[in-house]
Amino acid sequence: MSRIQSAFATLKQQGKTALIPYITAGDPHPKFTVSLMHTLVKNGADMIELGVPFSDPMADGPVIQRASERALSHKVGLTAVLDMVRAFRETDQATPIILMGYANPIEAIGAVAFADRAKSADVDGVITVDYPPEECAGFVKELRARDIDPVFLLSPTTDAKRVELIVNQASGFVYYVSLKGVTGAANLDIVEVAARVASIREQTKLPVGVGFGIRDAATAKATAAIADAVVVGSRIVLAIEASNEANLLTNVATLMTELKLAVDAA
């Protein structure tokens, strides 16, 4: 059983919903990333989504685009990100790490070499935004052969037939993107999300995470009530952007505590 799978199993026994914060590796500066990851865990992260900076983040809104640009200004690429995971693992062997990024950095290394290197850095899952299942069968095979979970996105426009296709490729969990549009976009409609999550559950036993549009304790709590995991991205990246070197970790810790309380209260 992968780290992601056992984490979900444990949470389920405890009747809890996972809180999965997202940060972009190398934002605001590569020297903070590993400490930020530990801060996230100390303040309630059950897993971490670690963004791999990319020059052309087509599916991201302005907040995560800026994070990507800050990281790239310090030349943080996929190799550096894997080194950060390795450094994080020196003191944390428990928290699942899910890389989230775009296809081209993986293509540049090659699917097999990437899977090997991700495994050796002890990565648990990979979300590749622009690899729909039709285009990445070989890649998925390489990941699963190494017990790395390929995590896929489902959107409000994904029909039942595609959900079937996707859940057959996915493992670990599936990630329901609760909004049309890019990351950090407008407010979510919780009733609609609940209905969609319920129908996804009819098609798969995989845990269902929900993200996009979770911006405060209230939306986190409402989402936690219907999902197996709550993914918070832009809101955390905004807090990072608004911080300076001195208060960065404290600000992120405060926000995480607030989100954790909300998720646990659901």
Added chain:
Amino acid sequence: MRLKSRHLCSKLIDIKFSLGDNLDYANHDIEEVKMQLYDMPDARGHFGQYGGTFVAETLVEALEELRVMYEKYRHDPVFLAEYAYDLKHFVGRPSPIYHAKRWSEKVGGAQIYLKREDLNHTGAHKINNTIGQALLAKRMGKPRVIAETGAGQHGVATATIAARLGLECVVYMGSEDVKRQAPNVFRMKLLGATVVPVESGSKTLKDALNEAMRDWVTNVHNTFYIIGTVAGPHPYPMMVRDFQAVIGIESKAQMMEMVGRQPDAVVACVGGGSNAMGIFYPYIDVPNVRLIGVEAAGLGMETGKHAAPLTANSPVGVLHGNRTYLMQDNDGNIIETHSISAGLDYPGVGPEHAWLKDIHRAEYVAVTDDEAMTAFHQLCRTEGIIPALESSHALAYAEKMAKTMTSDQILLVNLSGRGDKDINTVAKLANITL
């Protein structure tokens, strides 16, 4: 080469309608079309390992809707007739082929013929495609169209057809390009479009494309994204090629009419590659016609400051929804490109060009900014034609080739656009303030 013949009949219908059935050379072409065997892409938009649909899940449904609707209308006689009508009466097609006699003599060697896409309404080949896609948008009931633009030609062509069809139009343009291409920005505004400067990334064409994709994914219910080149996710590379193929279809008939044979080589500039794909496509199955794509070598291939992924044999990667040759660093991040011509300043290239390179059906070369400028001035002075800087790259390579050929040989150059838009750039190079 992948050989098949299944779409033959529908292709004949396409061609007949594209030409307009009142053109007397329409029937000329049919015998030759029967020989057409090339049939790419596959059902999911792959040209071998290239192309495909590499997009976020949020865009999959929109692309599927587009794919289905395009399949429905690409052979629909009423749709094709409407398209052909606009090409004739709004664009002014067919565009002529012109024998550049004086320039050919001066160069010494092969005879150079120019396919005059510069004479189209709005001044370039871009309008062939925007009309096709805008007519499709109307049929799909989308009242709003969006586009990305680099030099502004595609933006102007989109704004133009949007005005004519009464569609709302938003054009994304890198803020660097907004500065470099002020006249085209104003043109778009005159035509009623909203121009949105894009401040992210390198602030050029690729970033405009990213931003247009973000708009589309957010507003897909009422918005049609008109992509300007043979890139993007399936079905765009195929669809844009099909709409631009009118260039090559006309050329084949016109060459027969003018000289009784096809050229020894067809030469076209390649950024994303839509004008090249448009003129190459109908020639792919014609034996003994070399197809030559000319990329931008910028300051020189050896400097790395260019926009020539095919010539440089750049690594293969995924950007903007398709797999192709891509200029990138070791981490797979896209690197900045350089070309004097904004329209060629793109780090990738249409996937079908990548395929044609690999199967050796087309050859790809590059010429520098300086070489393109020299050809630009030569055409102005010897033929009375001001070419676009993009097209000047094709002219520059044609000149090099012609010199190695005999006077009974023929080169056909796609003069994809006119250079009026470039006069500020050219003046600036000569330190002249207009």
